[in-house]
Structures are given as structure tokens and as C-alpha cells.
Amino acid sequence: MSLSAGIVGLPNVGKSTIFNALTKAGAQSANYAFCTIDPNVGIVPVPDPRLKVIQSFIPTEEVIPANVEIVDIAGLVRGASEGEGLGNKFLGNIREVTAILHVVRCFDDENIVHVEGSVDPLRDVEIIDTELILADMQTVEKRLDKARRAAKSQDKEEIARVTTLEKIQAGLNEGLNARSLELTDRDRELIRDCHLLTIKPVLFIANVLEDDLDGEDPHVDALREFAQSQGSEVVVVCGAIEEELAELDEDEQLEMLEGLGIEEPALNVLIRAAYRLLGLQSFFTAGEKEIRAWTIPVGATAPEAAGVIHTDFQHRFIRAEVFTVEDLKEHGDEAKIKAAGKLRLEGKDYVVADGDILHIRHNA
Secondary structure, eight states: OOOEEEEEOOTTSSHHHHHHHHHHHHHHSTTOOOEEEETTEEEEEOOOHHHHHHHHHSOOSEEEOOEEEEEEOOOOOTTGGGTOTTHHHHHHHHHTOSEEEEEEEOOOOTTSOOTTSSOOHHHHHHHHHHHHHHHHHHHHHHHHHHHHHHHTTTOHHHHHHHHHHHHHHHHHHTTOOGGGSOOOHHHHHHTGGGOOSTTSOEEEEEEOOTTOTTOOSHHHHHHHHHHHHHTOEEEEEOHHHHHHHHTSOHHHHHHHHHHHTOSSOHHHHHHHHHHHHTTEEEEEEEOSSEEEEEEEETTOBHHHHHHHHOHHHHHTEEEEEEEEHHHHHHHSSHHHHHHTTOOEEEOTTOBOOTTEEEEEEEOO
16 A cells, blocks of 8 residues: 555545646646656655755755655545445545545535535535445445454454454444544554555645635634544645646746735645645755655654665664754754764664754665
8 A cells, every 4th residue: 555645525626626736736846756657646745945944055956855645536426335426436546545635615606516516514524424434334344244253263363353343333333433433553453454444544625715715714614623523634725726826937936926925835735734644754865966855654763764765774774963954054064063062873763853864874
């Protein structure tokens, strides 16, 4: 399973508009690695202002940001769990992603027909939640039957799996998402092969009109309140504006942003939020040839970070020389950071922090 975020939503909520804006923005960004794996998968650069800060102190030939994989998942309608519309394709695609970006329409426009006949964000969320819960109920029922048969041989793991699946089944029957249940790490391990849809973390995207960039519409307020109850985040995006911004070159984009009174495209906020949702963070390497942001899971150790650069570095790891962007801003260059005693030498147990700048030392 790839570490990716899938964009979901009902028809006509702006899902594909936002995905297209994301991929266009990535395709035209100078020095930013970007590709479309297939028509509905894009590798999108993660906007990170720290890269420019590092480059202002360490001039380099190339700046390479981290990337995040975004998947545009087939539209969903009621009955998807029973195969209605593109239901099977939708459920198959969403099963393959790690996290969900749920686009919700939060504006009224008589020129854009809503598949349900009216705009109601909470109803729209419930429709998709219900279909995912129904699909998970089918998955859990099949897996539970298999586990119960296996548990008859007194296999301790299968007995534990039955207990976990019964707990999840009870929650699903009450209309609860699996992610809202109190599951231990052991529980999650036991049901990993189920690839449950409702256990995936969710970020809500409130699609708004051009005159509501701060998301002050009551529809957005209702979505925020719901998301908070779920432990989720809401990012406000105007798909129409983001699509227009993505078509512009950098100077034109800055001019439009200034006219709108905003500092950066909302998509930048969205991409960074999706990156966090996936449990990812960045560390940097910086030299004369390139400054690069590397992607690691939160909690990764220095040898694991070294392995992202090159697998041999992990096996031959000696130590990491570590400083931060703030150290660079305060002292100006690496030599002065070292002279100030701020260059740290970290060993194999060091847990890399987001934004660390590393030099990996390893055996040849």
C-alpha cells in the first residue's frame, strides 16, 4: 500500500477541480519534482518556506522539496457499498490509500446542481461515512467468520483477533467509524489485513465561494464543529480560485494573491495538512549542489533517516551532525554554528525532529 492521501467527495462538490489545481501547481513549479503516475494520481511538492531560508544562507544549484502522493478517487453516490455507480471502483481505490481528504461543498450556487438536491455539508459527510461503514461491516463479517473458525483450535492470536473484530463490529453497527473506537496498537495489528476504510485518518476540505476565503459561511461552521467532534481538521479552499492560481506564473500568482489579501494559495495549507495527516515530517540536507527535503515518518531515528538518502547509509551509520534552521538564522553559517557549540553529534538512538538539518557520517 502506497503512503498516499485520497481525495473523496460526492459528485459536483469540487473534488476534481481541487485535484486538478494541485497537479497543475505541481507541474509548473520550477525545480519541483512532479509527475502524474496515471490520470488520477499526482506527486505534489510540499511547500516549505524553510527551504528558501536555508538557501539564503547556503547558496546552492538546486532546491528539491518533499513530495506527497495525492489520488483523485472516483465519485461516490448512495449505494456505493452495494456497487451503485462507481461504488466498487471507489471502494477499491480508497482501500489503497493511507488517509482521506474529504471535499465537502459549503456554498450555495443555483448554477451548480447538487446530487442530493440541496447543500448540506453534514448530510454529505454522513452519506460517505455510511457507505464506508457499510463496506467495513461486510469486511469485518467475512474476516470474523474466518477468525472464529480458526479460533476453535485454541490459537491464541485468532482468539484475540475475534475479540478485536467483535469490538469493531459492535461499533460499526452503532454507526461509528473504526477510527473513533478505542483500539490498542495490538488491536490495530490484529486487523491490519482487513484494510478497513473507516480506520483511516480524515482531513475535511471545505470548498467555498470566492467571497468567503476565510470560511465564514454557516455551512463551514457546521463542518468545523463536526470535524472537531471527530478529532479532525478542516482546511478552507476555494477550488475555483486555486484552479485559476495554478494556471499563473509566479509573478502573476503573487499579484493575484496580493489582490485577494492572502499570503499563499490555500492549496499550500492543504498539502502541508495532508503531509501531517499521513504522519510525515521533513529533514533537510544542504550542500553546494543541492538543498533537499527528505520525507520520514514522525518518530524516525537518525539511521532510519540516513536510509532514506541511501540504504547503505543506514547499515553503515556512525553518527549525524545536526543543526536547525533557527541555528542557521542566528549564526549565519555552519562554521559559526559549530563555533557556538550548536552543532550536535547524535547517535543511533536520536529521534529526528521536523526541520533538522543533517550531515550523515557513515563507514565507506
